[in-house]
Amino acid sequence: MSQATERLRRYLDDELGECRTEDVDRRxxxxxxxxxxxxxxxxxxxxxxxxxLANETRYTLVRVLVAAGEELxxxxxxxxxxxxxxxxxxxLSGLVDAGLVEGRKDGxxxxxxxxxxxxTLVTVLEGSVSVDG
Amino acid sequence: MSQATERLRRYLDDELGECRTEDVDRRxxxxxxxxxxxxxxxxxxxxxxxxxLANETRYTLVRVLVAAGEELxxxxxxxxxxxxxxxxxxxLSGLVDAGLVEGRKDGxxxxxxxxxxxxTLVTVLEGSVSVDG
DNA sequence: GTATTAATTGAATATCTACTCAACGAACGT
DNA sequence: ACGTTCGTTGAGTAGATATTCAATTAATAC
Numbered sequence: 617m618s619q620a621t622e623r624l625r626r627y628l629d630d631e632l633g634e635c636r637t638e639d640v641d642r643r644x645x646x647x648x649x650x651x652x653x654x655x656x657x658x659x660x661x662x663x664x665x666x667x668x669l670a671n672e673t674r675y676t677l678v679r680v681l682v683a684a685g686e687e688l689x690x691x692x693x694x695x696x697x698x699x700x701x702x703x704x705x706x707x708l709s710g711l712v713d714a715g716l717v718e719g720r721k722d723g724x725x726x727x728x729x730x731x732x733x734x735x736t737l738v739t740v741l742e743g744s745v746s747v748d749g
Numbered sequence: 750m751s752q753a754t755e756r757l758r759r760y761l762d763d764e765l766g767e768c769r770t771e772d773v774d775r776r777x778x779x780x781x782x783x784x785x786x787x788x789x790x791x792x793x794x795x796x797x798x799x800x801x802l803a804n805e806t807r808y809t810l811v812r813v814l815v816a817a818g819e820e821l822x823x824x825x826x827x828x829x830x831x832x833x834x835x836x837x838x839x840x841l842s843g844l845v846d847a848g849l850v851e852g853r854k855d856g857x858x859x860x861x862x863x864x865x866x867x868x869t870l871v872t873v874l875e876g877s878v879s880v881d882g
Numbered sequence: 883g884t885a886t887t888a889a890t891t892g893a894a895t896a897t898c899t900a901c902t903c904a905a906c907g908a909a910c911g912t
Numbered sequence: 913a914c915g916t917t918c919g920t921t922g923a924g925t926a927g928a929t930a931t932t933c934a935a936t937t938a939a940t941a942c
Contacts, residue, residue: 620827620834623918627824627858651829654813662874663808670803671930675796680787690889691756696784703931705890724888724939725760733877740873741795744866745848756888804900823919836901838920843900857909857918 668714669737673697673707678716678730682738687720687729801847802870806830806840811849811863815871820853820862 621644628643669675680696681688694704708728711717716734720727730738754777761776802808813829814821827837841861844850849867853860863871 620824623824624828626917627822630858647825647828650813650816654809654816654829659808659812659875662878663803663805665874665878666799666803666808667929670796670799672796673930675792675799676787679792680783683783683787689760691760692780695754695757695780696787699930700932701889702891702933706930709890721889721938725763726889736873736877740869741798742792744869745795745798759887800899806900832900833902834919835903835921839900842920854909854919859919 665714665716665733665737668710668716671707673699673703674711677704677707677728678711678734679738681717681728681730682735687727689722689725689727691725693728798847798849798866798870801843801849804840806832806836807844810837810840811844811867812871814850814861814863815868817863820860822855822858822860824858826861 624647625644669678676697677693680693690701690704690708693708694701697704697707699707708717708719711734712719715731716737717728717730720729757780758777802811809830810826813826823834823837823841826841827834830837830840832840841850841852844867845852849864849870850861851864853862
């Protein structure tokens, strides 16, 4: 049994009382389940989305596209972020990969718009962070 | 006028037709407003929250605490993530700063639980990313 | 055809970040 | 008081990431 699990057993002994070994075993089992369900490696898709959003340039782009409510061209987006054209392209590429924006080519311009996922997340974030924090 | 804005004006000329200079100016104004509202520096609070969540260790901790629905002690959390005790402590500290978990000392144990903000965000993330993606 | 413009791609780099190690502080038992 | 255990803190480091520059593709104009 690992170091961590020994400490855990001490805590559970402390918490539940020494006489109820069955309860201790049951809670250890429950944690095993938690580990299986939530431990390293799970929830990767959400993590990709979070990583894409957790950057000033990319988050600004998503917020602008959500607020605009329509597709904007790269040249318009270039006006609201402070990176080179290349940096902007890299940023948009990351957002596409995360399913947060979609691109469409229109002649020699390229248009981007926010996906439903982006709309949902930005809305909730602005609400949850500004309101209850 | 900057490089980017020149390109933008060309796009708007193209989009709206050359004869309607007023419309072009109006859209440029609108984008100026967008830039003021969303440009660099705004939405920092949300970005802090996103940065806190966008890490495997921290996101796992938040998901476990949300799923548990009750406070868990550090020793229990240690069982579900794959970092040292010190790494775990750093992770929890970041989550507290972002308003995603709250800590309470109980004798020599320390208990952590998810805040409402964390519950909201995890719920929406799991829904939005698994369902419409 | 050539020139111009929009946008993307890849490589290089500078910065940031997550982790570990070592040392420390705080609570409890004896 | 002393030893033990829980947890945190700070420094150092290896690895990740965001950005820029240079080169390239694709579309339009002449």
